[in-house]
Amino acid sequence: MKRILIIFILILSIFSITNAYSEEMHKEYYDSGKILKESHFSNDKKNGKEKTYYENGQISSIKNYKNGVVDGEYIEYYLDGKLKLKGSYKNGLREGEFKTYLINSKSAGSMFYKDGKEIKSTLTPYMKEDVFFNYSDKTETQMDIRDKKDGYYHMYYLNGRVMRLVPCNEQGLYDGTFIQYYESGQLAQKGYFKNGLEEGEFVWYYEDGNIKEKAFYKNGVKQ
The missing domain is CATH 3.90.930.1 (Outer Surface Protein A; domain 3)
Structure with missing residues (x-):
């Protein structure tokens, strides 16, 4: 009887540990x-x-x-x-x-x-923006990158609207007119890259269409 009791206690202990x-x-x-x-x-x-x-x-x-x-x-x-x-x-x-x-x-x-x-x-700051370090569920599926069309990589919001038109040359560097949109479809930013570096005028917009900021770059350096 004592042996049966010991076995029962052992089984109960194993069951408790498993559930814990x-x-x-x-x-x-x-x-x-x-x-x-x-x-x-x-x-x-x-x-x-x-x-x-x-x-x-x-x-x-x-x-x-x-x-x-x-x-x-x-x-x-x-x-x-x-x-x-x-x-x-x-x-x-x-x-x-x-x-x-x-x-x-x-x-x-x-x-x-x-x-x-x-x-x-x-x-570069712009390449940095394309690399998503995911800290929350909200940002983990923020962007969907699709195929290259007409020299641009098309990046989309999850609602299907275009997020960015990214110009890339054969070396994989930004090269050409860069365009970014708000999720609503309104223009957010426009600028030009040459061999991976900002070149010329960059313009940022508020979502209502008004200009937020302008900057001029030469060889990637803000003037």
Whole structure:
């Protein structure tokens, strides 16, 4: 009888431990029913890989968590599956080199971090804007990059409206007239690039169409 009681207590203990350490997968979906995000949880905290997807099923990003905090390798992909960005987090902060790539797979330079603070960058301000470091669900699917047409990469908001018309030459550098729009469709910015550097007049607009700011550049330097 005593032996049976001991066995029962052991079984009960194992059952309690198993329930105390629960693991589960959380999934989020687009309105179309296609998968948007997969997150691993243990003890109600994110642990392990979290994957986000474009609506076409291609992986958008892979993020690693440890006890609810981003920690480890972080990767982003373009809509066609090509590598966009690769770096690492430590205790929720960016750490070390974040390598970035153009849509044509050529290097777009790197940004270097120490304890979450940027200490060095080889990117132009505009290339920096195209590299999304995702901190919230709101920004993770902010932009959809599609095919190149007429010398421009067309970038779209999720509502289908054009976000940017980005001119790129064969080397993958900005080269030509750069145009950006508000999500409403109103013109937000217009300027010109030459071999990756700002050149000439840049104009920024308020959403009502009035001019917000003007600047003139020469060889990437604001005059």
